[in-house]
Amino acid sequence: MRSSRLIEVEDIETLKLFEDVSEEARKEKLAVPPINKLLYWWTRKPISVARAIILLSTVPAPFRENGEVEKEKLKEMITEIRELIGLNSDVRAYKNDPKIGRFQKLLDFDPSGIFVMDPFAGQGNLMFSALEYGLRASVMDYNPVAYVLMKSILEYPRKYPHLAEDVEKYGKELIERTEKELGRFYKRGGRTALYYIWCWCIKCPYCGQRVPLTNQMWLDKNGKIGYWFRFKNGDFEVEIRQLSDKKGEKHTQKEGNAICEKSFGGCGNTISYEHMTRDIAERRDKELIAVVVRSRKGKAFELPSEEDRKNFEEAAKYLKENWDSFLEEDLIPTEDLKESELFRLTNYGLKKWYEV
Ligand SMILES: [Zn+2]
Incomplete structure (x- = not known):
């Protein structure tokens, strides 16, 4: 057979x-x-x-x-x-x-x-x-x-x-220790911020407008919620609201260039990659534009408050004060960024991994 x-x-x-x-x-x-x-x-x-x-x-x-x-x-x-x-x-x-x-x-x-x-x-x-x-x-x-x-x-x-139980146990411990050490930087009223959304900002070389850089407007594409900019006296205000599909796809940065977008009240000019990266490298201007908070449905999006900005300052102070001991513990990635790494971030003036 x-x-x-x-x-x-x-x-x-x-x-x-x-x-x-x-x-x-x-x-x-x-x-x-x-x-x-x-x-x-x-x-x-x-x-x-x-x-x-x-x-x-x-x-x-x-x-x-x-x-x-x-x-x-x-x-x-x-x-x-x-x-x-x-x-x-x-x-x-x-x-x-x-x-x-x-x-x-x-x-x-x-x-x-x-x-x-x-x-x-x-x-x-x-x-x-x-x-x-x-x-x-x-x-x-x-x-x-x-x-x-x-x-x-x-x-x-x-x-x-018992690996699963151990992973759960040490995971919980890690979360508890992190909350104890860093939780205060995420408190806003009685609630907790999950994360903060920032934008790099540049100055339009044609009209002087401060332009926050974003490649789309969505915070929650499925829920059709996003942010919207209103340019005012050279600076800008942020709104968080329902957006149409068309508005959600608006942007001030795409395919290498920046745009002083007309829909937000800008002059409509395209700003070159060279100008944009040099501006960021030299001025490092950035703005906190939205805060993601935990809600009953999962996530909610809110405008930043004074408390959020104060938390950021406190966190920056904490980092500065503990910088040397963090370095000693090898917690800070001090390696050089190579030109080819991470979207050529060296063009934006970022030289070390910890700056990312
Ligand atoms: Zn402009």
Whole structure:
């Protein structure tokens, strides 16, 4: 009898199965399986595909002595394989347990006798399924990020059974310590600022207007909320409000140049990249334009208050006072920015990483 596996059988049953697994995999890629929640690895293999490959390349195909396939038997086996992958389930396939007992019955020998190797394993999803089904597996990858990820998926959960609790515990501790040390810089009334939004500002060389630089106006594109500028006596005011799609796409900086935008009351002239970067490098003028705060719905956007500006000044003072001790503890990235790094920020007069 030929010693072939199911994956080698060219038959309408297997082709139909491949098609259904592909469709299931497409849906799985849209959802987020549990082992992928910490990080999105672009080339990860869906669990449904991994299971299908492991099952089909280990279970022997039902060939007769004369090399013909036993049609009825094949149909029966593919039906069982569909069940094992979880294709007939009400929930996404990967959410089902792997049903190891049924796999072993179909295989008819001990799966630990099968040794598989994935030399380009990436995150390790293919071999995750191999291990789930009791095969012996070996993995490798040249990429160090992939290597750490595969260890976190295939090795650490077995080696450190309390890892999840420990990560949660130290995560909480880190948040508590950070809040104790820095929380006061984010307090505004009884509420907490999540983050602050700043703009670089330049002076228009044609009309003298102070122009805040932004490449779009959205704060929340889905909710159609954004900021809007009103140029006034050479300076500007900010409004936070509902914007139309057209207004949301307005900008004062795009594709290298700045614009003294007419919609905000500017002269409409384009300001060159050279002028814009030199202005920022020399004057370092910037403005706090919005504060993102935690709300019942998630996030809300508010105009900066005096308290916010005071908090910023306090934070700057705190940093200055502790600069030397932070340096000593190696908490400040003092490395030089290279010309090619981070959107050529050296053109804006930023020379060190900590200035970013
Ligand atoms: Zn102007």
